[in-house]
Amino acid sequence: MKPITVEDMRALEANSDYFGVSYGELMENAGRKAAESIIALFKRCNVLVVCGTGNNGGDGFVTARFLREAGYGVLIVLLGRVGQVKEGPALANIEIVRGMGIPVVESILPEEVPKEAFDGCDLIVDAVLGTGFQGTPREPARTAIRYMNQSPAPRVSLDVPSGLDAHTGECAECVDADLVITFYAPKKGLDRYKVEVVDIGIPKKAFTHIGPGSMVGLRSRGDFVEKGGGGRLLIIGGGPYTGAPAMAAMAAYRAGAEIVTVAAPKRAADIIASFSPDLIVRPLSDEDFLVEKDVPMLKELISRHHAVVIGMGLGREPETLAAAGRIIPLCERAVIDADVLQTEIPLSGIVTPNVHEFNRLSGETLGPKDTAAAEKVRKFSAQNKVVTLWKGSPAVVSDGNEVKINSTGNPGMAVGGTGDVLAGITGAFYCRNDAFKAACAAAFISGAAGDMAFEDKGYGLVATDVIHWLPYAVKRYRHA
Numbered sequence: 231m232k233p234i235t236v237e238d239m240r241a242l243e244a245n246s247d248y249f250g251v252s253y254g255e256l257m258e259n260a261g262r263k264a265a266e267s268i269i270a271l272f273k274r275c276n277v278l279v280v281c282g283t284g285n286n287g288g289d290g291f292v293t294a295r296f297l298r299e300a301g302y303g304v305l306i307v308l309l310g311r312v313g314q315v316k317e318g319p320a321l322a323n324i325e326i327v328r329g330m331g332i333p334v335v336e337s338i339l340p341e342e343v344p345k346e347a348f349d350g351c352d353l354i355v356d357a358v359l360g361t362g363f364q365g366t367p368r369e370p371a372r373t374a375i376r377y378m379n380q381s382p383a384p385r386v387s388l389d390v391p392s393g394l395d396a397h398t399g400e401c402a403e404c405v406d407a408d409l410v411i412t413f414y415a416p417k418k419g420l421d422r423y424k425v426e427v428v429d430i431g432i433p434k435k436a437f438t439h440i441g442p443g444s445m446v447g448l449r450s451r452g453d454f455v456e457k458g459g460g461g462r463l464l465i466i467g468g469g470p471y472t473g474a475p476a477m478a479a480m481a482a483y484r485a486g487a488e489i490v491t492v493a494a495p496k497r498a499a500d501i502i503a504s505f506s507p508d509l510i511v512r513p514l515s516d517e518d519f520l521v522e523k524d525v526p527m528l529k530e531l532i533s534r535h536h537a538v539v540i541g542m543g544l545g546r547e548p549e550t551l552a553a554a555g556r557i558i559p560l561c562e563r564a565v566i567d568a569d570v571l572q573t574e575i576p577l578s579g580i581v582t583p584n585v586h587e588f589n590r591l592s593g594e595t596l597g598p599k600d601t602a603a604a605e606k607v608r609k610f611s612a613q614n615k616v617v618t619l620w621k622g623s624p625a626v627v628s629d630g631n632e633v634k635i636n637s638t639g640n641p642g643m644a645v646g647g648t649g650d651v652l653a654g655i656t657g658a659f660y661c662r663n664d665a666f667k668a669a670c671a672a673a674f675i676s677g678a679a680g681d682m683a684f685e686d687k688g689y690g691l692v693a694t695d696v697i698h699w700l701p702y703a704v705k706r707y708r709h710a
């Protein structure tokens with residue numbers, strides 16, 4: 231199996247918790263499976279379980295419990311105080327093992343780590359550091375790693391040998407594990423160890439559906455200190471219509487873009503600017519719709535933004551479509567939406583068709599709930615080398631290889647403007663993330679905000695309510 235990155239592992243865990251198998255159950259499964267492997271390999275003996283204060287330590291507490299119940303002698307050395315153990319399943323499990331009377335020796339300082347326990351046991355379980363570790367081991371982990379390596383007892387590491395940085399596979403000073411029992415999939419740097427991969431019961435939906443995992447590792451405004459780091463987005467829209475680009479722009483701000491510029495034909499620009507002082511509006515030529523003579527100015531604007539959203543409210547005048555056909559190839563990161571989703575337009579980046587627009591583009595005849603949508607969207611994405619965010623119910627996202635089904639949203643969102651909001655969010659995320667990640671996260675968070683809006687207003691919700699709830703949805707699902 232290919233090693234899984236720490237970020238992808240965290241995303242799977244977040245989806246697992248969201249789709250029904252909680253972090254606690256994952257830890258229980260991890261610890262139980264580790265104990266079963268150990269019991270199969272080592273007859274009853276005295277086991278030292280060395281635990282950190284994070285979830286890797288949590289796995290150690292569960293492993294200790296199962297070994298004790300199987301008649302093994304168990305001693306836990308905790309590298310910290312019980313009060314420092316991570317909130318959640320790890321803390322719950324240290325309380326359980328203490329309640330069972332399993333001795334727990336707390337060591338804060340290096341000199342408090344009981345070397346005699348390492349030398350006097352028959353087997354060591356290393357549950358000090360897992361995928362949450364980076365850099366070089368600080369004390370007392372460092373001393374514990376040394377004592378484990380100096381002990382004559384065999385060493386079994388949980389998930390990764392403590393001291394191995396699973397982000398890079400590097401290991402300055404790590405446990406010389408005789409066996410690594412790793413969860414769900416190998417991590418980077420395990421190729422030089424004897425490894426056993428154990429399944430911990432992550433549900434299928436965690437892989438097939440878009441959940442909070444789509445927000446794990448999403449780079450947005452909060453991650454950047456320099457101004458404009460959160461992403462500069464250009465929205466090319468408006469003409470016959472003015473609300474659509476304004477909604478897309480406001481949604482982009484609420485999703486974390488730092489600068490959002492709306493470029494629209496003069497008359498529309500003046501109206502859009504009146505919607506909100508937040509909007510930076512650049513009027514194009516004095517025509518009622520986008521025309522080819524606007525291209526030079528747009529070329530300059532495109533070069534000053536990370537991503538472009540083009541389409542909503544432009545209308546379908548032949549000259550507008552011709553101009554769009556010249557503009558899109560100028561964009562490194564384009565979200566192509568609504569009016570310009572026409573067969574003669576060159577597609578790239580991310581396309582965000584509703585069901586009708588997709589059928590027009592692909593020649594398919596899908597209905598909004600069509601179960602065949604996933605494969606049709608994947609095929610279309612592969613043929614056109616784009617990421618497609620198909621706005622069915624549920625939404626489907628594909629990059630031509632992977633296909634994900636969205637898990638948020640509700641029928642109340644079938645109201646004008648929610649597509650513009652979704653395209654704005656997609657553009658905001660696309661400024662700083664790859665296309666597939668941006669589209670998945672946008673589908674998820676737009677639907678999550680829409681669910682909050684539905685909770686609040688039922689079928690009376692309108693697109694601006696989704697914009698209102700966006701920051702709350704981002705805050706709720708934004709994994710640090």
Ligand SMILES: NC(=O)C1=CN([C@@H]2O[C@H](COP(=O)(O)OP(=O)(O)OC[C@H]3O[C@@H](n4cnc5c(N)ncnc54)[C@H](O)[C@@H]3O)[C@@H](O)[C@H]2O)[C@H](O)CC1
Nearest residue numbers: 256257283284285286359360361362363364366367368389
């Ligand atoms: N993969 C799964 O589905 C499951 C994984 N689990 C286990 O959880 C760990 C990851 O846990 P996490 O809380 O993120 O971090 P760790 O326990 O690995 O380590 C954090 C712990 O270590 C301290 N720390 C961080 N850096 C250093 C350092 N340089 N020196 C010393 N100490 C450091 C930090 O302060 C924390 O206390 C994963 O590996 C699995 O074992 C789930 O429990 C089960 C499902």
Ligand SMILES: [K+]
Nearest residue numbers: 356359390392
């Ligand atoms: K470990």
